[in-house]
Amino acid sequence: MRAIVLAAGKGSRMLSTVPKPLHLVNGVPMTRHILKAIEELDLESTVVVVGHQAALVCKTLIQMSSEPTRLEFAEQRVQRGTADAAKVGLQAFASSDELGVDSDVLVLPGDMPLLTSKTLIKLQAHHVKSGAAATLLTAEFKDPSGYGRIVRDQQGRIERVVEHADAGPNELAICEVNTSIYCFNRRLLDEALQEVESSNSQNEYYLTDVVELLQVSGHLVTAVIADDPDEMRGVNDKKQLAECEMLLTARTNR
Numbered sequence: 001m002r003a004i005v006l007a008a009g010k011g012s013r014m015l016s017t018v019p020k021p022l023h024l025v026n027g028v029p030m031t032r033h034i035l036k037a038i039e040e041l042d043l044e045s046t047v048v049v050v051g052h053q054a055a056l057v058c059k060t061l062i063q064m065s066s067e068p069t070r071l072e073f074a075e076q077r078v079q080r081g082t083a084d085a086a087k088v089g090l091q092a093f094a095s096s097d098e099l100g101v102d103s104d105v106l107v108l109p110g111d112m113p114l115l116t117s118k119t120l121i122k123l124q125a126h127h128v129k130s131g132a133a134a135t136l137l138t139a140e141f142k143d144p145s146g147y148g149r150i151v152r153d154q155q156g157r158i159e160r161v162v163e164h165a166d167a168g169p170n171e172l173a174i175c176e177v178n179t180s181i182y183c184f185n186r187r188l189l190d191e192a193l194q195e196v197e198s199s200n201s202q203n204e205y206y207l208t209d210v211v212e213l214l215q216v217s218g219h220l221v222t223a224v225i226a227d228d229p230d231e232m233r234g235v236n237d238k239k240q241l242a243e244c245e246m247l248l249t250a251r252t253n254r
Contacts, residue, residue, distance in 0.1 A: 001042070001044065001104040002044050002045050002046065002093060002104075003041070003046040004046075004047050004048075004086060004089035004090070004107045004108075005031065005038075005046060005048045005110045006049050006082060006108070006180075007020075007049060007051075007057065007109075007110030007111075008050055008054075008075075008076040008079055008085050008088075009051065009052065009111075011236070013237040014238060015238065016238075019057050020052070020110075021050075021061075021111070022056070022060055023241055025241065026252070028113075031048070031057075032060075033114075033115070034108065034111075034115060035048075035065065035071070037116055039067060039117075041106070041117065041124055042124070043106070044103075047072045047074055047089045048061060048071065048072070048074075048110070049074050049076050049085045050073055050075055051077070051085075072092055074089055076088045081198065081202070081204030081205035082204075082208075083209065086107055086189070086193060087193050090186070090189070090190055093186075102186065102187050104127065104183055105183070105184050106120070106124065106181075106182070106183050107184065108120075108180065108181040108182070109181070109234065111234050111235045111236070112179075112180075112232065112234050112235070113248065114231045114233055114247055115231050115232070116231055119137070119228075120181075122224060123181065123183060124183060126222065126224050130220065130222050131220070132185075132220040133184070133185050133214045133220055133221060134184050134185070134211060134214050134219070135221075136158065136161075136179075136182055136223045136224070137181040137182070137224055138150050138225050138226065139176070139177055139231075140176050141177055145164065146236075147164060147177035148161045148162060148163045148164060148180075149161070149171045149172070149176065150176040150177065150178055151171060151174065157221075158222070158223055159212065159215060160211055160215065161178045161208035163200065163202075163208060165200075165202060166200055166201050176225070177232075178208060179226065188219060192214055193210065196213070
C-alpha cells in the first residue's frame, strides 16, 4: 500500500497568506500531523499532492519529515477537485510500479490534524482483510453540517456519498458522514477516476463519485466507523483551527 495526501488547496476561508497545509496546530503544520500519523503504517511510500505555494509547502514538509527519502510530491497545477488531485497522485507512482497496479492506495486529506495512527491502522487492516475495492472511514456526528453524507441501502450497504451542497432534505438528515479518508484498489480507482464528471454544484471532480461508480459496477465497498469522531475534524477556517488546537492540547495533557 502507498498513500496519497491531498494538500493542494489554497484555503481561502483561512483568510491568511499562509498556505493551508502549513497553518500551525500546537506549533506544527497541520499536514505534518497527518504525515506523522501515517508513518506508523506499513506503507511503501507517500505522495503529497500540492498546489497553492507548492514550493514552500514541499520545502517545509521535507525539512520536518523523519523519513524524507520516502516522501514524494506531485503538483496539481489547477485545483479542479479531489478526484483530479487523486489522479495527479496516482500518476506520481508511474515511475515506480514494482507493487503492480493491483496494489492498494490510502487517500486522505492534509487538513485533519487530530487523526491518529491507531485509526488508520484499523482502516488498513479492515481493507486488506475484506479485499474490497474501496473502504471508507466514516464518522457519526450530531451536527453533520458541511460534510458529505453516507447513503446506505435497506441492507446497510453503502450506495454512494452525497456532498452537503448537493444533498436533498432526506440526505441532510443522515448523521453518518464521509471523512474523505479511503483505501482503494489502485487499478479500480484509476479506472473509476476516468469516469468521474464535474456535473455538480461546484463544477469540480469529486473523489466521492468513485464510491458509487465502484458500487454500481458490482465491486465491494465497505466502511469502518471511527471510534472517536473528533479525530475526523477538518480545518477550513480559523475557528475550526482553534477547536482542533484545543482538542489536541487536551489530548497531550491527558
